[in-house]
Structures are given as structure tokens and as C-alpha cells.
Amino acid sequence: MVKVIGNNTPALKTGDPEPKLAKGKARIYSNRFCPYSERALLYAAAKGFEVEIVNINLKEKPEWYFSKHPQGKVPAFERDGEIVIESSIIPDYLDDIYPSSAILPTDPYEKAKQRIMLEQAAPVTTTFFGLYAVNKDKLEGEARFAKLKAVEDALDGAEKLLKDKYFGGSTAGYADWLLFPFFERIAIFSALLDFSSPFPGDRWPALSAWWARISVHPAVAAVTQPPALHHEFIEGFLSGKPVNDIGI
Amino acid sequence: MVKVIGNNTPALKTGDPEPKLAKGKARIYSNRFCPYSERALLYAAAKGFEVEIVNINLKEKPEWYFSKHPQGKVPAFERDGEIVIESSIIPDYLDDIYPSSAILPTDPYEKAKQRIMLEQAAPVTTTFFGLYAVNKDKLEGEARFAKLKAVEDALDGAEKLLKDKYFGGSTAGYADWLLFPFFERIAIFSALLDFSSPFPGDRWPALSAWWARISVHPAVAAVTQPPALHHEFIEGFLSGKPVNDIGI
Numbered sequence: 366m367v368k369v370i371g372n373n374t375p376a377l378k379t380g381d382p383e384p385k386l387a388k389g390k391a392r393i394y395s396n397r398f399c400p401y402s403e404r405a406l407l408y409a410a411a412k413g414f415e416v417e418i419v420n421i422n423l424k425e426k427p428e429w430y431f432s433k434h435p436q437g438k439v440p441a442f443e444r445d446g447e448i449v450i451e452s453s454i455i456p457d458y459l460d461d462i463y464p465s466s467a468i469l470p471t472d473p474y475e476k477a478k479q480r481i482m483l484e485q486a487a488p489v490t491t492t493f494f495g496l497y498a499v500n501k502d503k504l505e506g507e508a509r510f511a512k513l514k515a516v517e518d519a520l521d522g523a524e525k526l527l528k529d530k531y532f533g534g535s536t537a538g539y540a541d542w543l544l545f546p547f548f549e550r551i552a553i554f555s556a557l558l559d560f561s562s563p564f565p566g567d568r569w570p571a572l573s574a575w576w577a578r579i580s581v582h583p584a585v586a587a588v589t590q591p592p593a594l595h596h597e598f599i600e601g602f603l604s605g606k607p608v609n610d611i612g613i
Numbered sequence: 614m615v616k617v618i619g620n621n622t623p624a625l626k627t628g629d630p631e632p633k634l635a636k637g638k639a640r641i642y643s644n645r646f647c648p649y650s651e652r653a654l655l656y657a658a659a660k661g662f663e664v665e666i667v668n669i670n671l672k673e674k675p676e677w678y679f680s681k682h683p684q685g686k687v688p689a690f691e692r693d694g695e696i697v698i699e700s701s702i703i704p705d706y707l708d709d710i711y712p713s714s715a716i717l718p719t720d721p722y723e724k725a726k727q728r729i730m731l732e733q734a735a736p737v738t739t740t741f742f743g744l745y746a747v748n749k750d751k752l753e754g755e756a757r758f759a760k761l762k763a764v765e766d767a768l769d770g771a772e773k774l775l776k777d778k779y780f781g782g783s784t785a786g787y788a789d790w791l792l793f794p795f796f797e798r799i800a801i802f803s804a805l806l807d808f809s810s811p812f813p814g815d816r817w818p819a820l821s822a823w824w825a826r827i828s829v830h831p832a833v834a835a836v837t838q839p840p841a842l843h844h845e846f847i848e849g850f851l852s853g854k855p856v857n858d859i860g861i
Binding site for chain 1: 683695697698699701702705706709710721722724725728729732733
């Protein structure tokens with residue numbers, strides 16, 4: 366089912382030529398540790414169409430990459446000369462061009478509800494940066510408490526939103542895939558939160574069950590990186606020297 | 614063509630009862646000076662379906678309004694018990710339920726390009742707040758310069774994106790309506806920028822021509838408030854005492 370090809374290939378950097386893309390073939394420009402790229406990868410993997418990944422070194426970007434994205438950011442999707450950027454725009458586009466595997470509901474209200482769900486859970490996608498700040502700036506006392514509390518509040522909010530097996534309902538949906546990379550990073554750095562497990566079931570029973578369920582989804586297995594590599598990447602990232610090709 | 618009803622009615626506040634909404638009738642919960650509400654109003658006016666506006670006092674919110682929006686924010690759209698919130702979600706939903714007046718293109722790539730356009734012009738939607746800060750905090754020197762320069766940089770970016778008569782192409786489109794309220798507020802407070810006109814044509818020729826064109830669109834005439842009322846509202850807003858019903 367999963368046809369994401371080349372996710373663990375070295376990141377292309379300044380001086381590297383642009384790899385040729387054959388007619389009809391789909392490609393995602395990505396970075397193995399970027400949560401926004403991961404949204405596009407998960408969505409593609411969950412849909413199950415064949416797509417080639419080209420990793421981009423975000424510190425030393427290939428010159429030609431700016432013709433794909435004006436600011437040289439990832440992710441970007443390309444097929445037959447059509448380039449679509451932004452992790453919040455690519456999923457809709459993928460559903461439009463591969464409608465048989467559409468993840469967003471076709472019913473207008475059900476579709477809007479998925480978008481509202483993502484928007485209401487948005488604190489999860491922003492507060493997790495606070496965990497990096499706690500590490501990087503070695504925050505203590507009040508400042509540390511405030512950052513960690515913001516994450517816990519975001520989890521409280523998500524817990525209330527999760528009324529079924531998944532944010533998308535009885536199966537993983539749009540909001541699940543766009544939120545997953547951020548929950549994943551909270552889980553990976555949850556030691557900072559003094560959690561016994563990523564999302565302890567006594568405090569967040571719905572999230573805890575969701576996490577157990579979605580973690581074993583084939584799309585997650587296909588595109589995510591092991592926690593140990595995330596830890597190694599973040600150490601480099603926080604010291605200003607991100608290493609792109611860890612573990613490959 | 615324009616059928617937006619009741620835009621200039623007093624804002625409902627704590628204690629006021631919920632007005633009954635008849636079957637099949639559409640309603641937007643709004644606030645006359647909120648740029649996010651204005652997005653929904655403009656989009657509805659440009660589409661031309663009949664919609665009733667219910668204004669909400671955002672300082673003293675009616676109790677029942679939290680059943681429409683969990684945080685009590687505006688805008689929200691309601692019809693036949695379906696409630697859709699968020700100014701970035703309502704337009705898609707309106708195109709889905711009133712497809713004959715769809716503003717977003719049906720072609721997937723053209724649609725994605727409209728969303729990307731909005732995203733790329735997003736600095737216009739955030740930097741304008743800096744003009745309020747300059748006023749409120751009576752910023753001087755470096756701090757004042759930084760805020761005003763951020764707005765000018767955002768306008769430079771928008772100028773580059775505007776390659777046709779409108780952001781949407783030869784006619785006003787999705788990106789035009791979602792960006793308009795923010796350009797409008799920059800125009801209203803452009804005296805701070807020492808501009809001779811809202812968007813001087815010698816610096817921003819495309820934006821200047823766009824502004825002249827869109828300002829006379831029937832949808833703009835139908836839902837916007839006169840600059841003098843905006844000035845009066847902002848004065849109250851910055852002093853912590855926003856007056857909702859100015860001019861009615």
C-alpha cells in the first residue's frame with residue numbers, strides 16, 4: 366500500500382544538480398526531520414500513490430530549489446510542472462488530483478469539520494517549539510514551567526476534541542495526519558515533561574489510546590524517523606549545526 | 614446582486630437572547646470592525662447569496678454564542694444547524710454549499726495557486742497590527758521604524774505577487790477577498806507611513822491600480838465601514854473601551 370520512495374536518501378545541497386522528474390511522476394521535496402514535510406509524507410503514504418522523495422539540505426540549499434519554492438522551504442509537491450507548496454495546502458491538492466484515495470470527506474460540512482478540528486488543535490503545532498526552547502536556553506523555574514504548561518494545556522485541548530478513535534472519526538483522517546508530526550515531537554521530548562509515557566492514560570485517556578493506535582499505522586511506519594535520530598538531529602539543530610543525513 | 618442583510622445592526626451582548634434562524638436561511642455572526650469577519654462578509658457579498666448578519670459584542674459576549682464558537686470568536690456561519698467557524702475555512706465551505714457562485718477555481722492547480730497566493734501575501738495580514746502598536750504605545754525612533762518597515766516590506770512582497778488585475782487573475786478572487794480587510798486597514802492608517810495616498814503608484818504601481826479597482830467593487834461598498842468610523846473604533850479599542858455600535 367505504501368509507495369513513498371527514497372525518504373532516507375541524502376539531502377541535496379548547494380551545487381548538487383536537480384534530479385530529472387519523468388512525465389507523470391510525483392515528487393515531494395522534503396527534509397527528514399521537518400514536521401511540515403512529514404505532514405505531506407504521511408498524507409501521501411496514507412493515500413498510497415507512488416511518490417519519490419527528494420531531501421533538501423535547509424542550511425545549504427541547492428540553487429535550483431528556489432524555482433520550486435520562492436523562500437526555499439519544504440515541503441513542495443511537483444508533478445508535470447505543477448508545483449504546490451505549503452503543508453496546509455498540499456493535502457487538499459493531493460485529494461483533488463488523486464480523488465479515489467481522498468482523505469478529506471466529500472460532504473462539505475464533514476470536510477469543514479476536519480479543518481476546524483485541525484484549527485482548534487493548533488496549539489499542539491506551536492507549543493511543542495517550547496520544548497526546544499527549554500532545552501536550548503536551559504530554561505529554569507517560572508520560564509520553564511510556562512513553556513511546559515503551554516504544551517500540557519494544548520494536550521488538554523486536544524483530549525477534549527478527540528471524541529472518536531481518531532480526530533478524523535473511526536479512521537485516521539486529515540486532522541490526524543496534519544497533527545501527527547507535532548504530537549510525535551512532544552512524545553519524543555516528553556522526558557522534559559516528566560511524563561511516564563508520551564501521553565499518560567490517566568490524564569489523557571483518549572490521546573493515549575489514539576497514540577497507541579496511530580503509531581502502528583503503516584503510513585507512520587513508512588515515513589517517520591526513530592526517536593534516537595530525532596534526539597541526535599535536535600542536538601545538532603539547537604547547537605546551530607543540523608546534520609541532515611543522520612543514520613543513512 | 615448583493616444580499617447581505619443587517620450588517621449595520623447593534624451588536625448583541627450578554628443577556629440578549631439568540632435570534633431565531635429560520636430553516637434554510639443563512640447567517641454570519643460578525644463584528645463590524647473585525648477584519649476576519651469582514652473576510653466572510655466580502656466573500657458572501659461577492660457570491661451574492663442572501664445572508665443575515667448578527668453582530669456580536671466581543672467584550673460582553675452573549676452567553677449562547679459559545680454554542681456557536683467554542684472560544685466565542687467571530688466570524689461564524691450558520692445554516693440549518695451546521696455551524697462553520699474560522700475566516701480561512703468559511704469561504705471554502707460557502708463555495709461547496711453554493712457551488713454556482715464558486716469563487717475558488719474548480720481546477721485543482723488553479724485552486725491551489727489561489728491558496729498559495731494568500732499564504733505568500735500573509736505578511737500583509739499580520740504586519741498591519743504594527744500600525745496599531747505604533748499608535749497605542751506611541752512608539753518612536755527604531756521601534757517605530759521597524760514596525761512601519763515591516764508593513765512596507767509586506768507591501769513590496771504583495772506588489773511582486775500581483776501579476777494581473779487582481780490577485781485572483783482578471784477578476785477579484787479568493788485571495789483578493791481574504792486579503793482585502795488587511796490592505797484596507799493599512800490604507801486607513803497609512804498617514805502613519807507618511808504615504809501621500811494609501812499605496813503610492815510610484816512605489817507600488819500594481820497595488821495602487823488594484824486598490825483603485827477593488828475599492829469600487831459592489832461587495833466592498835456593501836459591507837465595509839467608512840474610514841472615519843474605523844478611526845473612531847480604533848481609538849476606543851486602543852484605550853481598552855471598544856465601542857461596537859458607532860454610526861448606527
